Amino acid sequence: MTIIDENAYRKLTEADLENLIHPQHYSPDHQEPVIFDHGKGVWLTDVKGKSYIDGLSCLWNVAVGHGREELADAAADQIRKVAFTNNYTGYSNVPAIELAAKVISLTYENMGGVFFTNSGSESNEGAFKTARFYWNLKGKPEKTKLIARERAYHGGTLATSTMTGLPPFWKYFGPLVPNIVHTQAPENPEDSVGEPNSDGEYASWIEDSILREGPETVAAVICEPVKGAGGVWTPSESYFRDVREICDKYDVLLIADEVITGFGRTGKMFALERWNVQPDIVTIAKAITSGYIPMGAFIVSREIRDALKTVPADAKFMHAYTNSAHPTASAVGLRNLQIIEEEDLVANAQSMGDRFGAGLHSIFDDHPHVTNIRQLGLIAGFSTVAERDPDQGYDAGNAVGVKIQTHMREEGSVITRIVGDNVLFAPPLCVNAGEIDQMLDAVKAAVDSVTLT
Ligand SMILES: Cc1ncc(COP(=O)(O)O)c(C=O)c1O
Incomplete structure (x- = not known):
């Protein structure tokens, strides 16, 4: 524990202001951090x-919660054994193999494969790429568009900033990524069908968007079960059942962005369980390691996994990160999930x-x-x-x-x-x-x- 005096605090603050660019940087926010x-x-x-x-x-x-010795030990033990090994072509590591199986066992019944990332943004970006990849494998290469929702937050890469339905995140970063579109309220409010969410949004807006874009061009819809950074907006009881039905009707994949809601936040291990809905792809990060070390993942249904695992050599899934399935992050993730279950x-x-x-x-x-x-x-x-x-x-x-x-x-x-x-x-x-x-x-x-x- 390091408790410092005002003078030392001032020096730290000056160094922070001088050198550190913060997420959502705005210098007045950092005068008295x-x-x-x-x-x-x-x-x-x-x-x-x-x-x-x-x-x-x-x-x-x-x-x-903070200060868990068990997680410090899990990281230290793995770093002493070997901190990092390559997980590319023909290589693997024990904690990642175990964590993938654990994650599959905790998510929706239809899930079949995990790709580990370093963040929620990478998870959503990868989910979108995977949706396009899948439709190519299925002989529908024209299915390339992604439908996202107003007030959603999906990340900080260019594609996930585009998915984000909060205009302040777009300013001065354009042009945004094409083929990512947002739902809109219909001009005539009576055209909304179903029960509204707490932010006044309806599932029928997703159907409107699919029809507006042309179902044959839409690869996937992405939704946070509870919109978090956009203001904590909870869905109506029927919302996700309706969204699932709409996606099935138009042959569109449903991506659940469970970066916030995954691993228990909503009182269920995964949020859509509450409404008996299964997505096609789930994206996670945050609680998988409780922030002790960066990690995320996208998890795909058995159907998508089987499609990915039976591709010919000329259709290899060329999606990769150096730190995918990082052994130390995986060891921390395993121990963290054990705590969530044991407690x-x-x-x-x-x-x-x-x-x-x-x-x-x-x-x-x-x-x-x-x-x-x-x-x-x-x-x-x-x-x-x-x-x-x-x-x-x-x-x-x-x-x-x-x-x-x-x-x-x-x-x-x-x-x-x-x-x-x-x-x-x-x-x-x-x-x-x-x-x-x-x-x-x-x-x-x-x-x-x-x-x-
Ligand atoms: C729902 C949701 N998706 C994606 C992200 C992006 O995750 P990251 O900041 O780890 O890239 C966040 C971050 O808060 C999030 O809340």
Whole structure:
């Protein structure tokens, strides 16, 4: 543990500002950074010695919580044996072989093959390439388009930024990748069919998009079961059953981006289990190693795996990363999944998530400036609104979100995230009832401090 004085903190901050380009870089965000030093369970401590509940599992990824000695040992043991070996043509390693089998056993019943990556972005990019590859093998090379959704987040590569349905991620990076299109609300709202999701989106918009583009040109649809970075938007009860039906009707693959929801976040090991839906490809990252070491994967159905495994020499699957199936990452992944199972963290996500959701409802159901509370396991959010009682001088928009976030962090010792007017939560799956209640106290105080002045 290294706790430092103000002078040393200033020096670190200056060096950070000088040298480090952060994700979503904007220098004003980094003038007074929280610089983390260590963590244990759901708690993180910064270099000044202040501790916080990690209300977003850092970036939705630290599923088993911080400071797990078992994971340090798994990495150290593997590095001592051999840190890295080649997994290309004709080579393999034991932890990756074991992890692939483990991942298949935990995902949907129809899954058959795993390709390991280093991140969620690489997983989604690879899933898209694999969908195109598969349709070529099936003699339908014209099926090249990908349909993604508004408010979805799929990653930071050029193709996955294009899939992302959040326009700020596109600015100044264009031209974007062609043949990736987004769903749109129909001009006439009465043309929407089914039950809306918590962000007002309908499954029928996917069918509209497939028809607009021409089903014979569409390779796949990509969906996060719960849209995370776009603001935590949960689906309606029927949404994914309808999407599955639409994909089947038009011979389109369904890619489930479970980079956030995979491995228990929603109270099921994989989110679509809740609605008895099986995708054709699943993408994962984050919780597979709980962020202790970078790793991701895309997992394909047995049908796609069989197609990939029986190609002629001139149709070899030329998709590769140096670090694919990295032995040390695989060893950490195996040990991490063992913790998730042994500690029954998926059930804990369900029960602690329900406690958090019930708490949010009891605090905010009648609150003049909070609306649209959503929660599925340990992923939750709500929206703040000015319109419900403008006479109170409520300060609407992102400024409110920032104030809530800052109050929660400084006064309530809880770190969370905001997207516009939405306040988001996703604590580690090992969170306990006392910590959930502390988060609820912190969010109540923060919202009251902003809205009731
Ligand atoms: C749903 C989803 N997909 C993909 C990604 C991209 O993952 P990565 O940042 O590991 O590339 C993220 C990252 O937050 C995500 O939330």
